Amino acid sequence: MGARRRGEELEQAILRAAAEELRESGYAGLTMDKVAVRAGTNKNAIYRRWPHRAALGIAAYRHLTDAAMPDPDTGTLRGDALEMLRAANETWSSPYGAVLRSLLAAAADEPELLDLMRERSGADTMDRAWLTMLERAVARGEAPAAAVHPLVAAMPMMLLRAEYATRGIPTVPDRTLVDIVDELFLPLVRGRGVPRG
Amino acid sequence: MGARRRGEELEQAILRAAAEELRESGYAGLTMDKVAVRAGTNKNAIYRRWPHRAALGIAAYRHLTDAAMPDPDTGTLRGDALEMLRAANETWSSPYGAVLRSLLAAAADEPELLDLMRERSGADTMDRAWLTMLERAVARGEAPAAAVHPLVAAMPMMLLRAEYATRGIPTVPDRTLVDIVDELFLPLVRGRGVPRG
DNA sequence: GTTATAGGGTACGCGACGTACCCTATGGAG
DNA sequence: CTCCATAGGGTACGTCGCGTACCCTATAAC
Structure with a gap:
């Protein structure tokens, strides 16, 4: 079972975990350790991709949303x-x-x-x-x-x-x-x- | 010399130290240890007065400034x-x-x-x-x-x-x-x- | 197959918050 | 004047979180 995940797959798992942490606890509550545990990996894999917590936070956020811009035309x-x-x-x-x-x-x-x-x-x-x-x-x-x-x-x-x-x-x-x-x-x-x- | 300071005197010393730290390093750089050292006291004396860092931060800020409100009257x-x-x-x-x-x-x-x-x-x-x-x-x-x-x-x-x-x-x-x-x-x-x- | 690379596990150093003790100066009560 | 409760001082500690360092091991590319 659980073959070792690599590359894109692992990256997505980390981002998903980070996004969930972000939604539950906000940026202040986003800890590298918790993300690692939640993603079922360790901090190594994270730090190999993002240099610090801030970078991960941003990446997770943009993973979370890709807001559509409204373009209303109500007539007034x-x-x-x-x-x-x-x-x-x-x-x-x-x-x-x-x-x-x-x-x-x-x-x-x-x-x-x-x-x-x-x-x-x-x-x-x-x-x-x-x-x-x-x-x-x-x-x-x-x-x-x-x-x-x-x-x-x-x-x-x-x-x-x-x-x-x-x-x-x-x-x-x-x-x-x-x-x-x-x-x-x-x-x-x-x-x-x-x-x- | 240096008689042991108490009450109001000590409180002012702490606030002054905190205000200086605040100005030099911002709130993020305001640490209880540094304030204690700078005030020539220890964290005990601080925590006896303010329950946590945030409270000290606010107190120090209001100690720092009492902004005068301008009331311009230039004619236009x-x-x-x-x-x-x-x-x-x-x-x-x-x-x-x-x-x-x-x-x-x-x-x-x-x-x-x-x-x-x-x-x-x-x-x-x-x-x-x-x-x-x-x-x-x-x-x-x-x-x-x-x-x-x-x-x-x-x-x-x-x-x-x-x-x-x-x-x-x-x-x-x-x-x-x-x-x-x-x-x-x-x-x-x-x-x-x-x-x- | 072999081997470089990426993951996993884990431990560590560091800084900072907040707490716990244990002494000691000080000032007020008697 | 003496005694004592109280507030300060010194210091050590537990905890948490970031970022780093090793050392193994699976995996993919060759």
Whole structure:
């Protein structure tokens, strides 16, 4: 039976074990020993692949999720924006999101980890989605052309992230998302159509 | 010589030592042993006062700083907002800010710690300052009355925080602060004067 | 078949947290 | 003035987790 696993097979087993540990205990609770035991191997096999715990954490995370980017088209800018925020909130509230937040927290001290995270977080794709959203709104005549701007596109998600950071929290109430859209995002879009005064 | 220190005197010595360690090495580098040595005492005296490292970290941080809240009055909303952001950026870029960010990162996993931090971070006072700023702008006829809103007041600082979080960085470039004000904050303020369209 | 390579088992060194003892200075009660 | 409870000092220890070092052994490639 249990022939000795090698290469790809073993690697997947380790990643699966690490992902489970990550989901159960977050990054802080991810220990090399536990991963080794859970994967039915030993630390040797792990350290031969990833130089340190942080690298394994990231690899396990990307093994855990490959988030699909929503591309809503509800017909109104308000509807689209809410859709985006709700999808993001759902992702971040899920077990995967907990892991992600735990990783981000740990990354604050380790710059190398932070880079890898950003690369993997799909922030660029996200910004692009918001921009096309805005462009559609302009095409519909719903928003001024000046509303199409990278900062405008990035703002709502940044606020959502800040909300997660200050509150320490799994889920942002839907009310907050609605407020971000109605009290900030839409007024901002309107305001960018007004000549500076 | 060196009479044995007790009570308040010893407590201050410990806090001073912890604060120095915090500034030199951040929260991650704050070790109980080093604090004990630096304070010229031993871990006993520390654990008799704070139950664990996190508690000492917080206590040391508040011993380190008692941030003065700026209350700019430059005559224009733009000037005031920039002043606020620049002051905040300076604080967060300083050694104190590094400590704060390091503590916040560590707090993400420990909710009790997060509460203590939020209480201590002066977020409420900050929001109030932005609100009075907005009120002054309205009084000058520079902004519509509808611009006075908690979310509007909170937005710029939230964006600044998000900037720190995503980039992993000591200092946000001044250019970014200007953009937050000119591309987002001021258009938003204008937009809130426009009837919903 | 033989052999280089990757896995398995295990032990270790190190640093850090938190705890346990056992002395000793100190200050307050009598 | 004396005695004693209390707080400090010194130090050692248990535990955990990272990362490393060996030493065997299965396996795949040749």
